[in-house]
Amino acid sequence: MQEQEIQMQPAPVIGPEQAAEAERILHKYKSGKAALDRRLIDNELWFRMAHWKQYKNRMMEGKPQPSSGWLFNSIASKHAEAMDNYPEPNVLPRAADDEATARTLSSILPVVLEQADYEQVYSDSWWRKLKQGTGVKGIFWDPAARGGMGEIAIRSMNLLMLYWEPGVMDIQDSPHFFSLSLEDSDQLAARYPQLRGRTGGTIDAARYIHDDSIDTTDKSVVVDWYYKKPGPGGKELVHYCKFCNGVVLYASENDPRLAQRGFYDHGKYPFVFDVLFQEEDSPAGFGLIDVMKDCQNSIDKMNQAMDENVLLASKQRYVLSDGAGVNEEELADLSRDIVHVTGRLNSDSFHQIQTAGLQGSSITYRNSRVDELKEISGNRDMSQGGTSGGVTAASAIAALQEAGSKLSRDMLKSSYRAFAKECYLVIDLMRQFYDEDRVFRITGQQGQNVFVQFSGAALRPVPVASVGGVELGSREPVFDITISAAKKSTFSRLSQNETAKECYQLGFFNPANADAALAALEMMDFEGIEKVRQRVQQNGTLAKQLQLAQQQLARLTQTVQAARTFSRQKAAGQKAAGRQTAGQKTRVPQAPSPDTAARRAMNTNTRR
Numbered sequence: 001m002q003e004q005e006i007q008m009q010p011a012p013v014i015g016p017e018q019a020a021e022a023e024r025i026l027h028k029y030k031s032g033k034a035a036l037d038r039r040l041i042d043n044e045l046w047f048r049m050a051h052w053k054q055y056k057n058r059m060m061e062g063k064p065q066p067s068s069g070w071l072f073n074s075i076a077s078k079h080a081e082a083m084d085n086y087p088e089p090n091v092l093p094r095a096a097d098d099e100a101t102a103r104t105l106s107s108i109l110p111v112v113l114e115q116a117d118y119e120q121v122y123s124d125s126w127w128r129k130l131k132q133g134t135g136v137k138g139i140f141w142d143p144a145a146r147g148g149m150g151e152i153a154i155r156s157m158n159l160l161m162l163y164w165e166p167g168v169m170d171i172q173d174s175p176h177f178f179s180l181s182l183e184d185s186d187q188l189a190a191r192y193p194q195l196r197g198r199t200g201g202t203i204d205a206a207r208y209i210h211d212d213s214i215d216t217t218d219k220s221v222v223v224d225w226y227y228k229k230p231g232p233g234g235k236e237l238v239h240y241c242k243f244c245n246g247v248v249l250y251a252s253e254n255d256p257r258l259a260q261r262g263f264y265d266h267g268k269y270p271f272v273f274d275v276l277f278q279e280e281d282s283p284a285g286f287g288l289i290d291v292m293k294d295c296q297n298s299i300d301k302m303n304q305a306m307d308e309n310v311l312l313a314s315k316q317r318y319v320l321s322d323g324a325g326v327n328e329e330e331l332a333d334l335s336r337d338i339v340h341v342t343g344r345l346n347s348d349s350f351h352q353i354q355t356a357g358l359q360g361s362s363i364t365y366r367n368s369r370v371d372e373l374k375e376i377s378g379n380r381d382m383s384q385g386g387t388s389g390g391v392t393a394a395s396a397i398a399a400l401q402e403a404g405s406k407l408s409r410d411m412l413k414s415s416y417r418a419f420a421k422e423c424y425l426v427i428d429l430m431r432q433f434y435d436e437d438r439v440f441r442i443t444g445q446q447g448q449n450v451f452v453q454f455s456g457a458a459l460r461p462v463p464v465a466s467v468g469g470v471e472l473g474s475r476e477p478v479f480d481i482t483i484s485a486a487k488k489s490t491f492s493r494l495s496q497n498e499t500a501k502e503c504y505q506l507g508f509f510n511p512a513n514a515d516a517a518l519a520a521l522e523m524m525d526f527e528g529i530e531k532v533r534q535r536v537q538q539n540g541t542l543a544k545q546l547q548l549a550q551q552q553l554a555r556l557t558q559t560v561q562a563a564r565t566f567s568r569q570k571a572a573g574q575k576a577a578g579r580q581t582a583g584q585k586t587r588v589p590q591a592p593s594p595d596t597a598a599r600r601a602m603n604t605n606t607r608r
Contacts, residue, residue, distance in 0.1 A: 013259070014251035019243040022225050023203070026178050032166030036284060037206040040132050040160055043289040046071065046296070047131045066303040070370060071296040074377035075130045075288055081408045082126045086119065087419045088486030091427075091479045098477045101458045105479065108440040108454055109423060110486075112430075116154040124156035125274060126415070133287035134159055135274040137418075138179070139425040141264075141433050149436070152429050154422070157271065159284065160206045171283050177269045179224040180205050188220055192249050195220075200245065220244055226269050237262030238269060266428035274418035276411065288377055295373040302366045312355040378407035416483040423481050431459035503532065514540025 049067035089109045093102040125135030136157040145151035161181060165174040185199035203221040207214075222244045231237035240263040241251040248254075252263040264270060275285035318331065325342030434456030444450040461474035503509065508517040517536045521529060 012248070012251065013253040014241050014248055016246055016248065019241070019246050019248050022176070022178075022223070022227075022241070022243070023246065025176050026163060026203070026223065026225075029163040029165060029176070029178065033163055036282075037160055039286075039290070041206070043131050043287065043293075046289050046293050047075065066300055066307055068296070068299055068303055070299060070373050071289065071292045071377075074292065074373070074379040075127075077379050078130055078288065078377075078408060078411065079123070079126050082412065082415065083123060085412050085485040086122065087416055087483045089419070089423045090482045090484060091423075092482060094478045094480060095475075098479065101477055102479055104452060104454055104458070105427065107442040108452060109426065111440045111442060112152060112426060113154070116152055118154055121154050121156045128156065128159065129274055129276050129415070130288050132159055133276045133279075133285040133290065134283075135415075135418075136162060137272050137274070137422055139270050139272065139422055139429065141429050150433055152426055152433075154426075162271070164283065167281050169281060169283060171269055171271060171273060174269075175228060177226040177271070179226075179271075181222050181224070182216060182219040183222050185218050185220045188222070188244065192244075192247075195244060195247055195249070198245050198247055222249075226263075228267075231262060232260060236267050238267050239263050264428070265432045266425065268425070270425060272418050272421045272425070274415055276414070292373055292377055295369055295376065299366065299369050299373065302362070302369070306358060306362065306366070309355065309358055313358075316352065317355075318352050412485075419483055420481045427459065427479065431456050434459075508532070508536060509539060511539040511542060511546075 091102045091105040129135035142153040143150045163178040199220045225241040239252045242249040252258040330339040437455045461476040507513045
């Protein structure tokens with residue numbers, strides 16, 4: 001029965017034949033990327049100031065090989081500016097119903113990134129972006145994290161180990177994408193029993209040149225193969241296969257849960273390329289080293305010639321004929337006071353070699369090449385806080401530093417665009433894999449710890465209310481992401497603080513000046529202006545409400561005072577009337593009754 005059940009099981013969709021075809025495509029992609037791999041390896045040597053190893057010149061053996069750090073300093077300076085402007089996401093809803101979810105995502109996304117050690121990934125990717133021209137990050141789902149609960153993993157990828165179809169500008173347009181890794185053969189065989197006896201290296205992966213000897217004989221190349229194919233309803237699916245030496249270790253198409261769904265619901269390769277300087281027909285770019293290394297090479301060669309000239313000029317050298325009769329050992333020994341000579345010496349058989357010193361023009365030319373390297377790398381003295389040209393005013397220095405950081409701001413903007421793509425992928429993974437409620441600790445508005453529960457249910461499609469009994473389907477929440485600097489540079493913080501102080505001194509936050517302040521803010525542009533405008537509007541609204549309340553209070557006060565005056569007057573009148581009544585009882589006769597008054601009136605008329 002068991003044999004019959006085994007025979008009835010369908011053959012896997014991805015097997016050895018498909019893995020062999022994928023390996024053939026991989027070799028095709030490798031040949032198209034060979035020139036880029038050589039440039040990456042060469043740039044790494046330049047960054048480590050070990051580029052003399054590439055010259056292979058026998059005339060250089062035994063001679064000084066100086067490597068000045070101008071190129072390294074430029075790259076380190078740009079990396080420091082990138083870390084001073086560490087990004088922070090802000091999630092905005094596209095529909096009013098998703099506003100609460102957007103606020104929650106804005107607060108928990110930084111926590112998810114922090115748990116994934118994103119700051120280190122960000123730093124590593126920036127080093128590679130500056131050196132190689134491209135920083136690549138991978139956004140994956142790690143099902144083994146958190147004790148099997150799973151979590152999002154973000155890694156900085158080695159561009160040497162990534163391969164795509166030559167000629168595409170976006171990796172999402174490549175039909176296949178490969179990510180290679182070197183892993184220990186014994187550990188692989190223990191994890192995947194089908195690999196026993198089949199480990200080793202059949203794929204030659206490009207590697208950097210190191211000073212240390214790195215033995216890879218016990219390593220095996222594992223291939224992560226991502227590919228796209230159409231799915232149900234015309235939706236494009238991305239599938240994943242891991243294989244080593246033609247042996248399939250895992251394939252999403254062989255998994256019944258993912259065969260018709262794809263490995264990731266977002267349908268994209270989980271990699272984001274952050275390019276420094278774009279190249280045509282390639283998702284990878286070129287970096288600062290590619291721009292600066294020719295100038296750095298010229299500086300190093302001049303330094304070598306100058307160093308050798310200084311050594312020769314400081315050393316005593318002689319021209320000595322064979323028949324001069326000078327004791328060469330005594331002549332070379334500078335501790336001897338006497339040098340014995342046989343026969344007579346003259347200038348023809350013995351004289352000192354005079355080495356010309358450094359010329360001023362040579363030093364000037366070398367300094368001009370240093371200035372050229374600073375200029376082309378955007379690493380001028382002003383951008384590093386130095387002063388030149390007699391500029392001493394703080395405002396002028398700040399203005400020059402701000403103008404000199406245009407290149408850095410452009411680099412940061414491209415990095416922020418890539419960061420926004422990464423955040424979209426993180427949200428998609430949360431939508432797909434956050435099945436259970438997770439608790440995140442965030443910082444509240446007052447600085448207190450707030451614990452927020454969140455699950456992927458808030459991101460998944462919700463049914464739309466029916467109209468006239470007709471079901472309209474479901475709507476998936478969609479968000480926009482804007483990026484700002486979470487860790488700002490010292491100059492940015494000082495500038496923003498000065499702007500806040502100036503607004504306060506000008507009376508922007510005085511409720512009585514709200515209308516004038518809003519008119520001025522319409523013509524201004526600085527970071528955080530929306531919050532200032534909102535606060536001024538709130539102050540103006542509160543001022544109007546206070547003014548209305550004061551007017552109402554004044555009217556009520558007048559009404560109360562009038563009522564009190566009327567009451568006092570009424571009471572005074574009543575008292576006066578009472579006193580008058582009492583006086584009439586003692587001095588004035590009692591008034592006649594109505595009947596008596598009527599009779600008197602009739603008698604008067606009769607007399608008339």
